[in-house]
Amino acid sequence: MANCTVCGKQTTKQCGKCSNAWYCRTECQRSDWKNHKKVCKYPFEIKESEGKGLGLFATRDLQIGDLVVCEDPIIYLSDGIKGVLKSPQTFKHTYENLGVEERNKILALVGADNDLTACNLVMESCLDSSSRKEDQEWKRALRIYGRNAIAVDDSGSALFSTISRINHSCSPNVDWSYLENHRTRKEVRVIRNIKVGEEVLVDYLAKSESFPLTSDRKEALRWGWHFECKCSLCSLDHDENDALRKRVQQLHDSVLNCGRREDVEGAANAALQKCKLLEKCEDLKIHLPVAYMELYETLIMLNLYRRAYGINDAFMAKVADRREEYREKAYKHCRRTKLYIDKAMYNKKIKRLAMMGGSHILLR
């Protein structure tokens, strides 16, 4: 049983073409067609995923780079990323300005129960304070927001009708990005081939630029998303994968630490080893573009410092002179998956790298 996409009534009837929208009667289906026809063609169906509520499942084989869905948010808040929403009052105001259809779409998402753990502390204090009847709906919606909101650009978060139904896996087969010219519109694309019938899974923690071990990932998902992860990686024996992640994290830290000690050669070496290791680990490949960009930028630094630090020519010939090749690898991955390269993210990294050794040099 689900809620009608238009009026919110309980129903078991789905769109016959894609099974991704629920309608209680023909009038509701007809009135929603102008919106629904934009997503009706997508290659997935929404159905029960064991132990995780609903989820997206491929209705045909999908290749790397294929589009799963592209969607605008039902509600978008620019004042804080998920989990640290600054003001529940902003949420209340934005929610109450939505039309009935949008509100019903939000209320149909998972998490409307009275479970206060599905809220961060700011939300919790606000939700605790009043039990007035007229406040109940937006508070329900706020709880749903706590369970489903997704970061959409550097500072905002949003709820989506379809994308918010994608379950998490620490070994994902899709990734999402916003569009260059439309930062609240979200696109989901395949990063590992998916067979018909397989669940479409994204890594909720992927953009955190760290390589957490199983126990840390579980904790982060409990804290930020309020669930106990049942993905394949967390369910299996994870010692080997954890050992690999530990090594990648060490190399990642080493790039920064070497930089702080003005050991640019050490930083470049660590960045290179990190890329090599990431290439071997299927569930961490998502980090490759940023890692190759980091290597590229480190090698530019190396080139600039080569005389000052007496960096040996053999090392330069072996690694540093190949820097364009590494930059190309960063872009190649993004071109293959057709995901938007977040230039802001790279710029932040470039700034951080430019601070290495207290230098004021301009990189570009």
Ligand SMILES: C[S@@+](CC[C@H](N)C(=O)[O-])C[C@H]1O[C@@H](n2cnc3c(N)ncnc32)[C@H](O)[C@@H]1O
């Ligand atoms: C953004 S929603 C995903 C869609 C949701 N399954 C639904 O029915 O609408 C996030 C919720 O899905 C469930 N979920 C997602 N990934 C999961 C996982 N790996 N293990 C267990 N539950 C998961 C949790 O209940 C979580 O709070």
